[in-house]
Amino acid sequence: GAGVSQSPSNKVTEKGKDVELRCDPISGHTALYWYRQSLGQGLEFLIYFQGNSAPDKSGLPSDRFSAERTGGSVSTLTIQRTQQEDSAVYLCASSFGSGSGETQYFGPGTRLLVL
Amino acid sequence: GDSVTQMEGPVTLSEEAFLTINCTYTATGYPSLFWYVQYPGEGLQLLLKATKADDKGSNKGFEATYRKETTSFHLEKGSVQVSDSAVYFCALSDLGTGNQFYFGTGTSLTVIP
Numbered sequence: 001g002a003g004v005s006q007s008p009s010n011k012v013t014e015k016g017k018d019v020e021l022r023c024d025p026i027s028g029h030t031a032l033y034w035y036r037q038s039l040g041q042g043l044e045f046l047i048y049f050q051g052n053s054a055p056d057k058s059g060l061p062s063d064r065f066s067a068e069r070t071g072g073s074v075s076t077l078t079i080q081r082t083q084q085e086d087s088a089v090y091l092c093a094s095s096f097g098s099g100s101g102e103t104q105y106f107g108p109g110t111r112l113l114v115l
Numbered sequence: 116g117d118s119v120t121q122m123e124g125p126v127t128l129s130e131e132a133f134l135t136i137n138c139t140y141t142a143t144g145y146p147s148l149f150w151y152v153q154y155p156g157e158g159l160q161l162l163l164k165a166t167k168a169d170d171k172g173s174n175k176g177f178e179a180t181y182r183k184e185t186t187s188f189h190l191e192k193g194s195v196q197v198s199d200s201a202v203y204f205c206a207l208s209d210l211g212t213g214n215q216f217y218f219g220t221g222t223s224l225t226v227i228p
Binding site: 033035041042043045048056059091093101102103104105106107108109 | 147149151157158159160161164166204206208215216217218219220221
């Protein structure tokens with residue numbers, strides 16, 4: 001009965017370095033979502049997976065951002081050549097399906113600070 | 116495109132006061148509407164939801180009614196408690212966008228004894 005888990009919980013990196021953020025969804029959930037929450041802002045959609053495929057990558061802010069999901073389970077969000085404006089909390093959510101009305105269950109987030 | 120607009124905070128209320136947090140939406144299809152809550156130091160969790168017009172979602176004394184005619188989903192509670200202090204997010208999901216959620220900017224609520 002574990003919920004969505006994310007790692008690391010906190011990450012401090014230097015500008016220009018690459019970072020990988022990991023998300024473990026709830027077992028059996030086929031849909032997985034990444035969001036970004038900046039200070040004082042709402043949640044910004046980044047990318048959505050149904051199984052291992054990503055039908056909607058429209059929210060990725062730049063080509064420095066990429067994500068993959070393998071085995072229909074774990075997902076990693078990679079940010080290359082990090083910039084200070086990438087500092088934010090990155091949230092992962094999963095849902096059983098992708099139909100309207102499906103509840104998304106959120107992980108605790110990874111707090112990223114780019115110095 | 117789809118979007119959610121919610122009342123800006125922060126909101127400060129005394130215990131047992133009545134709470135309303137306004138939320139209106141724009142959607143091209145027939146969205147489902149949600150309220151999520153984020154307690155201090157915790158992750159987002161679902162508070163309540165409604166999947167069609169005139170549905171009322173309720174949980175922990177909170178209520179919200181899906182009003183298609185006014186495109187609104189206002190959150191209400193008759194008597195708030197200190198433990199309700201949190202940030203509240205209104206959100207919608209639209210099947211046409213693969214259940215992508217559109218979130219409001221959040222409303223911070225502080226309840227003082």
